[in-house]
Amino acid sequence: MNQELTVFVVDDDQAMRGSLHWLIESVGMRVETFDSAHTFLDAYDTGRAGCLLLDVRMPGMSGLELQEYLGRRAIRIPVIIITGHGDVAMAVKAMKAGAVDFIEKPFDDEQLLNSLRKALEYDEQQRALQTRKAEIAARLAELTPREHEVMAMVTDGKSNKEIAAALSVSAKTVEVHRARVMDKTRADSLAELVRMAMIASTPP
Amino acid sequence: MTLPRFSIKVTLFHLLRRLPMPVIGILIGLIAGLAVWIVLDQVQSKAIERIFGRELSMRLDLRARESLIRFDQYMTNYAATTRLLANHRRLAQYLEPLFWFPGEIVDPVVYAGFRPFWLPDVFGRNALLAPSHVLLVDSRGLVREVYQAGDARLPEELTGNLNQWLGGLDEVRSVLARFDDQPYLVVSDRVEDASGYTMGSLVVLVAVDAAFLAASEGSFSADRSAVALIDADEQRILASNEPQQLIPGTLLSEWSDEYLVTSQSLPAYEGSNWNMLFATFIPQRIVTKMSDKVIDFERNQRLIAALVFIAVFSLVIYLVSARLNKVLKRMTRFSQRALGIEQPGFRGGGNQLVLLEEWMQHFTSLVLRAREEMRRKHEHEMRETEALKAAIMEASLDAIVTLNRAGAVIDYNPTAERMLGFDRQAIIGLDFVGTFVAPNDRAHFIGLLRESSRRGPLGERPHARTELRAVRDDAQLFPIEVSIVPIALEEEPVYTLYIHDITKRKEAEREIKGLARFASESPSPILRVNGAARIVYANAASQPLIRAWETEPGGPLPTRWCEQVRAVLEDGETLEHEDDLGSTIYALLFVPIQELGYVNIYARDITAVRRAEQESRQHQAELVHVCRLSTMGEVATGMAHELNQPLAAIVNYANGASRRLKSGQGDSAALVDAMAHISGQAQRAGEIIKRLRALVGKQQPIRSAVDLNLLVREVCSFVEFETAKLELQIEQQLAEEAIPVDVDLVQIEQVLLNLVRNALDALEERSPGERVLLISTRRVEDRALVRVRDNGPGIPPERMSLLFDPFFTTKETGMGMGLPISLTILEDHDGTIRAESEPGLGTVFQVELPVATEALDERARAGTPGLTDARPLMLIEQPRAGGTHG
Numbered sequence A: 001m002n003q004e005l006t007v008f009v010v011d012d013d014q015a016m017r018g019s020l021h022w023l024i025e026s027v028g029m030r031v032e033t034f035d036s037a038h039t040f041l042d043a044y045d046t047g048r049a050g051c052l053l054l055d056v057r058m059p060g061m062s063g064l065e066l067q068e069y070l071g072r073r074a075i076r077i078p079v080i081i082i083t084g085h086g087d088v089a090m091a092v093k094a095m096k097a098g099a100v101d102f103i104e105k106p107f108d109d110e111q112l113l114n115s116l117r118k119a120l121e122y123d124e125q126q127r128a129l130q131t132r133k134a135e136i137a138a139r140l141a142e143l144t145p146r147e148h149e150v151m152a153m154v155t156d157g158k159s160n161k162e163i164a165a166a167l168s169v170s171a172k173t174v175e176v177h178r179a180r181v182m183d184k185t186r187a188d189s190l191a192e193l194v195r196m197a198m199i200a201s202t203p204p
Numbered sequence B: 001m002t003l004p005r006f007s008i009k010v011t012l013f014h015l016l017r018r019l020p021m022p023v024i025g026i027l028i029g030l031i032a033g034l035a036v037w038i039v040l041d042q043v044q045s046k047a048i049e050r051i052f053g054r055e056l057s058m059r060l061d062l063r064a065r066e067s068l069i070r071f072d073q074y075m076t077n078y079a080a081t082t083r084l085l086a087n088h089r090r091l092a093q094y095l096e097p098l099f100w101f102p103g104e105i106v107d108p109v110v111y112a113g114f115r116p117f118w119l120p121d122v123f124g125r126n127a128l129l130a131p132s133h134v135l136l137v138d139s140r141g142l143v144r145e146v147y148q149a150g151d152a153r154l155p156e157e158l159t160g161n162l163n164q165w166l167g168g169l170d171e172v173r174s175v176l177a178r179f180d181d182q183p184y185l186v187v188s189d190r191v192e193d194a195s196g197y198t199m200g201s202l203v204v205l206v207a208v209d210a211a212f213l214a215a216s217e218g219s220f221s222a223d224r225s226a227v228a229l230i231d232a233d234e235q236r237i238l239a240s241n242e243p244q245q246l247i248p249g250t251l252l253s254e255w256s257d258e259y260l261v262t263s264q265s266l267p268a269y270e271g272s273n274w275n276m277l278f279a280t281f282i283p284q285r286i287v288t289k290m291s292d293k294v295i296d297f298e299r300n301q302r303l304i305a306a307l308v309f310i311a312v313f314s315l316v317i318y319l320v321s322a323r324l325n326k327v328l329k330r331m332t333r334f335s336q337r338a339l340g341i342e343q344p345g346f347r348g349g350g351n352q353l354v355l356l357e358e359w360m361q362h363f364t365s366l367v368l369r370a371r372e373e374m375r376r377k378h379e380h381e382m383r384e385t386e387a388l389k390a391a392i393m394e395a396s397l398d399a400i401v402t403l404n405r406a407g408a409v410i411d412y413n414p415t416a417e418r419m420l421g422f423d424r425q426a427i428i429g430l431d432f433v434g435t436f437v438a439p440n441d442r443a444h445f446i447g448l449l450r451e452s453s454r455r456g457p458l459g460e461r462p463h464a465r466t467e468l469r470a471v472r473d474d475a476q477l478f479p480i481e482v483s484i485v486p487i488a489l490e491e492e493p494v495y496t497l498y499i500h501d502i503t504k505r506k507e508a509e510r511e512i513k514g515l516a517r518f519a520s521e522s523p524s525p526i527l528r529v530n531g532a533a534r535i536v537y538a539n540a541a542s543q544p545l546i547r548a549w550e551t552e553p554g555g556p557l558p559t560r561w562c563e564q565v566r567a568v569l570e571d572g573e574t575l576e577h578e579d580d581l582g583s584t585i586y587a588l589l590f591v592p593i594q595e596l597g598y599v600n601i602y603a604r605d606i607t608a609v610r611r612a613e614q615e616s617r618q619h620q621a622e623l624v625h626v627c628r629l630s631t632m633g634e635v636a637t638g639m640a641h642e643l644n645q646p647l648a649a650i651v652n653y654a655n656g657a658s659r660r661l662k663s664g665q666g667d668s669a670a671l672v673d674a675m676a677h678i679s680g681q682a683q684r685a686g687e688i689i690k691r692l693r694a695l696v697g698k699q700q701p702i703r704s705a706v707d708l709n710l711l712v713r714e715v716c717s718f719v720e721f722e723t724a725k726l727e728l729q730i731e732q733q734l735a736e737e738a739i740p741v742d743v744d745l746v747q748i749e750q751v752l753l754n755l756v757r758n759a760l761d762a763l764e765e766r767s768p769g770e771r772v773l774l775i776s777t778r779r780v781e782d783r784a785l786v787r788v789r790d791n792g793p794g795i796p797p798e799r800m801s802l803l804f805d806p807f808f809t810t811k812e813t814g815m816g817m818g819l820p821i822s823l824t825i826l827e828d829h830d831g832t833i834r835a836e837s838e839p840g841l842g843t844v845f846q847v848e849l850p851v852a853t854e855a856l857d858e859r860a861r862a863g864t865p866g867l868t869d870a871r872p873l874m875l876i877e878q879p880r881a882g883g884t885h886g
Helices: A014-025 A037-043 A063-072 A088-096 A109-141 A145-155 A160-167 A171-185 A190-201 B008-018 B021-086 B089-095 B156-160 B210-217 B284-339 B352-395 B414-420 B432-436 B439-452 B503-521 B540-548 B559-571 B607-663 B668-697 B708-718 B720-725 B745-763 B818-828 B858-862 B871-882
Strands: A006-010 A030-034 A050-055 A079-083 A101-104 B109-112 B133-138 B143-148 B173-179 B182-192 B198-207 B226-231 B236-240 B259-265 B276-283 B399-403 B409-412 B465-471 B477-488 B493-501 B526-530 B535-538 B575-580 B585-593 B598-605 B704-707 B731-733 B740-743 B773-780 B783-790 B832-838 B842-850
Touching: A006 A014, A006 A037, A014 A030, A014 A109, A014 B607, A014 B668, A030 A037, A037 A063, A050 A063, A050 A109, A063 A079, A063 A088, A079 A088, A079 A109, A088 A101, A101 A109, A109 A171, A109 A190, A109 B607, A145 A160, A145 A171, A145 A190, A160 A171, A171 A190, B021 B173, B021 B182, B021 B198, B021 B210, B021 B259, B021 B276, B021 B284, B089 B182, B156 B173, B182 B236, B210 B226, B210 B236, B236 B276, B259 B284, B276 B284, B284 B352, B399 B414, B414 B493, B432 B439, B432 B465, B439 B465, B439 B477, B477 B503, B526 B540, B535 B540, B559 B575, B559 B585, B559 B598, B585 B607, B607 B668, B704 B708, B708 B720, B708 B731, B708 B740, B708 B745, B708 B773, B708 B783, B720 B745, B740 B745, B740 B842, B745 B773, B745 B783, B745 B818, B745 B842, B818 B832
Parallel strands: A006 A030, A006 A050, A050 A079, A079 A101, B109 B143, B731 B773
Antiparallel strands: B133 B143, B133 B198, B173 B182, B182 B198, B226 B236, B226 B276, B259 B276, B399 B409, B399 B493, B465 B477, B477 B493, B526 B535, B526 B598, B575 B585, B585 B598, B704 B740, B773 B783, B783 B842, B832 B842
16 A cells, blocks of 8 residues: 555544544554644645545534535545434435545444545545546647547547548558557557547546 | 955965965875876877787787797608608618519508507607508508508508609608598608618608697697698688687688687698698687786876875975974074064964965064164164264374375374374365375385285285374474274275374384494394293304304204303303303303393403413423423433543544554553553543533432422323323322422422333333323322333333433433433432333332421412423533533
8 A cells, every 4th residue: 555645534532533543553554633624624735645534523614514625626535424423414414425434433443444445545546547647648738630630530440541531631641640649649559549548538 | 364255266365374285285296196197098098009909910920920830840850750760770671681572462561559660669759749650662652561550541542642642762751631631741751771772662641630730839829829720722620739629620710709810821742632721829818818907007007106196296295394384483483582573473284385475574574673673773873883983082192094095084083183283174185195194105105005905815904004204294204103904984995094103112212222232233242042042132243153153043052051041040140151162262151131031141252362371381381392302312412422432532542552462563652652541531431421410410409398299290281292192191099188298399390200201102002092101199107109100011121120220221212311310319309219010011110209397388389389480491401501512
């Protein structure tokens, strides 16, 4: 697991903060604790990978409010909600707002840690995907408009001759464009090119 | 009555007068009958003779014809019998061996006096006279065998020329012949032997003599008529059936005086040797006798008829006269009694009709006299009546006016004069309607006038009475009441008006009406009912009430109020009741008016007031309930959250520590630190619990001496809402005497309420009909006991020990603090609580408290330790104030 991944704990209760820090650290994860939503928002750099462990009930900005705030800002850090006994309604709200999990107090440590692991993994994947997307986007940016057209047709599964007919150029020219696309995108095979096109076209 | 002398007519009349009517009747009857009889006897006798003569000749003719037919029939029978004989088996058998040679001369075999084999006795069997001879003749006409019955010899004339008498081949032949002046019947038929060979003929010879004729006529000649065969040429009798009277050989003319003779020719018998007639003789005297008989009979009949006629006629006359007698007597009595006149004076009997006539004359004169007398009497009475009427008219308090048919005044009394303000001379002949009736009322009055003289279907007069306004001579209007009496006089119908000035009455009525409007204008319902509880008056505002009672003005009150009405009328006391009609509530005030037998009911709609009261009560109960529930819930949630925090922290520290120890990475200083945290958090949890206990226990209770029964009652009233929902009535078995306890009444109520609620919760599992909740109080020496018993499902034994532990609960919404808190409260009061339960049967909670040493507080005695003061809420408000969340 990437060392950079951090579990951000936000809870107003000192004892809970301390004990969670103690527990999560015991399995070797990086932990940072905050006593309120504001302190977290002040300190948090959106580029940092990890997950957020949130107490629902807090004075000031509550856990749900924080979750909503992050959502609005398109900060896609995975959120796990800690609820008190019987706060089912709140848990449901949190899940609807996009939390990856919720945990009821007092909780089973294994369950908590599993949840955290999953959340971190998810964040890592997401981030890797974003990185790759950015990379592909950068490479595709180098293509000329004509090369873009050719690439779109190639990834659509059209043959050189079809492309040539569509663009009113010779097959030879298409060959040249295609080679140039492969070169610029650094795709080893047609399959990879298709995959790149798909990644690039997925919404952020 | 004087008798005029020397007048036949008068003498006759006198005689007539003396004879009673039945005698005259019989005399007239006799004379009339005699006359009729004499005339009829002449005419009728002749007529009968004529008719009879015609009838007789017809019958004679018929009779003669019948005789001839019989005779002829008799002969035909001989022919038939002869044929039978000729074809008889015996004859055929007899002839079989015989053969008669033609031409041989033989003497015939004669059987004299005995019948040969071939001749069976068929004549006797057929009721015919035996023939004198029977001959067998061969085909040439020679006699071969002869049967001879008597001494008589076979006539020579016959045998001499026998063929003349024989028939043809196929048919029998009958001939009437005359031999030696004696008529014979000769019948012949062909004879064959058994093999069908024609042997000759069989000839039967019968003498037509008296016996023959008698036999032919049978028993028919009972009327002494006779028959005979006559020689037509000589007009001589040859044979008769009565030879003693009609001697054969005599001439027919000799008998014409004695007999009526009808002679007929016989049917043609072929080959007869003479001319014969068949004659019927009927004695003359038989005919005469019969005719006389009929005439005599007829005469008798006529005589009887005449007698009956006389008898009936006399009877009728007698009855009429008897009836007249009766009428006369009755008239006499009537004249004596009714008219007081003396008897007309007819003594004894006499002709009733004449008497009647005389009496009528007498009576008429008497009646005329009486009428004259009556007329005088009547005139006298009339004068008296007139005087009386004038006096009445004079004295009457009402104005009396008489109008003629045209409506003009023809008479009126002094009161009318005063009332209408006209003097007598001016008013007579005036048009009453135009002068005295107010213009608006004229049409009505004229209609009434017309109406009054019309008779109803039973001849009764309509009651023509009305109120209208009249005009005085000073043009002033005033109300009157008029009663119209039509008098149908012969010459002209007139109307008598009785007029009453009702000015004062109208004023009084207006006054009363004005007063009566109080009731009708009242916005509250006001009703009046009679003794039978029927509504006799209801003002407009009482419509909704009457509708709600489902009755109507004139209808009865609801049954529940009928009794009240009766009671109020009897006592004369005013009563007030409330009537809850669901949507509306009325306060009803029953005020009796005994002298009239009425009850006035004043109703007031108090729905709004009652609803407000009820709502406020309900709100209060609901508020208390809601407060209690919500605070319990919040306390529970808050406490759970608060306890969760340290517990979760402890779990986390412990888990973190154990993971470190497992992986061997933890340094001891960090572990110790974690342990310190664990113990710190545990203490924090302990603190929370302590705070909770303090919350309940720490409050300084306010003690006061109250009646335990009162507390129980009040608690029961708190849960009325719930018990109603569960369809259950709490059964209270409270000690009769007050049980004083020195307690914080809010806390103890809290305990009792808790127990009752638990019981109610348990009872929810029972079906509505089976739920029982019993609260009893009792004093045992210096201890006060309260028992709350339910028949819920009970508590399983394994849970009994946990009952008073905090947070032990079986309810989904409970937090398990009720019983622990109760226990704490009771311990605080030196009391105890105990539970007994039998699963399936129910649970009993028993609370025990020390009895107070001092007397009950005045406040408690007054009975309102009330939930209305703020204290019960304090208990539940405190944790909210003190609790920290999050």
